Amino acid sequence: MQDQISVDITIPNQTKYLGLIGRISENLAHAPIRFSGDRDELAFHLNLVLTEAATNAICHGNEEDPHKQLRITIVISESCLTLKVFDEGCGFDIAAMANSEAKETDEEGRGIQLIYRLMDNVHYRRQEQSNVLEMTKYLR
Amino acid sequence: MQLTTEEHGEIVKIVVQEERMDAHNSGSxxxxxxxxxxxxxxxxxxDLSSVRFVDSSGLGALVSGFKNASTKDGNLKLCCLQPQVRSMFELTRLHRVFEIFTSADEALESF
Known part of the structure; x- marks a missing residue:
């Protein structure tokens, strides 16, 4: 069987837990996985991508409802890293957010674009009672 | 968010005393x-010397301050960026918008 690490986290829908998500993702980049690149950079990118995705889910997907929950799964296999962020809301138009290029002095709109830039595949879809933002990065 | 402010003549230095600037605390x-x-x-x-990580919300707060300062004929400058924070400015090309200094003294003297 291939070596695989799976993490499944559920947190209240509140931004005060973003730091916890960030620390978990940074630590995972330093786990004994097969990766020949710069692990500090991988840790930074994982922290950033999950922080941006979780913020979107908390603020847009779950509409800042503190009674909702946010679920995040992280799977690291030998060839890729798959992050999923689930929200319980009505969803949002990720294509519109991704295609509206932020101007240099815009105060918002960079989060989804950063995710697209740092990950190899990004999909947002309805899955049972949730929406899921699935992001994959190939480990080369 | 833990912040301290110091007045240096007509310039105010804000020291951000947090490891992270994200959607939870950048509103402060x-x-x-x-x-x-x-x-x-x-x-x-x-002064971002304590900040190890900044996300798009943190950048948004700084851009907001920069735009407000500019419309009032002032300026907002940054100093003491840690490597990851510097990378974030480069990823978003905001290093072309802000004046960034390696030390607080240099930033203060540049006005």
Whole structure:
């Protein structure tokens, strides 16, 4: 069987837990996985991508409802890293957010674009009672 | 968010005493800057020496301060960026918008 690490986290829908998500993702980049690149950079990118995705889910997907929950799964296999962020809301138009290029002095709109830039595949879809933002990065 | 402010003549230095600037805490920095602008203090230096990580919300707060300072004929400059924070400015090309200094003294002297 291939070596695989799976993490499944559920947190209240509140931004005060973003730091916890960030620390978990940074630590995972330093786990004994097969990766020949710069692990500090991988840790930074994982922290950033999950922080941006979780913020979107908390603020847009779950509409800042503190009674909702946010679920995040992280799977690291030998060839890729798959992050999923689930929200319980009505969803949002990720294509519109991704295609509206932020101007240099815009105060918002960079989060989804950063995710697209740092990950190899990004999909947002309805899955049972949730929406899921699935992001994959190939480990080369 | 833990912040300290120091007045250096007409310039106010805000020291962000947090390891992270994200959607949870960057609103406090925005509010602090708006309070200073209301008091007519429109030349700011933001010292990010303690900040190890900044996300798009943190950048948004800094851009907001920069735009407000500029419209009031002031300026907002940054200093003491850790490597990851510097990378974030380069990823978003915001290093072309802000004046960034390696030390607080250099930033203060540049006004």
């Amino acid at each position: 920095l925005k509010e602090e800057m708006l309070k200073l602008f209301d008091e007519g203090k429109c030349n700011l230096v933001i």
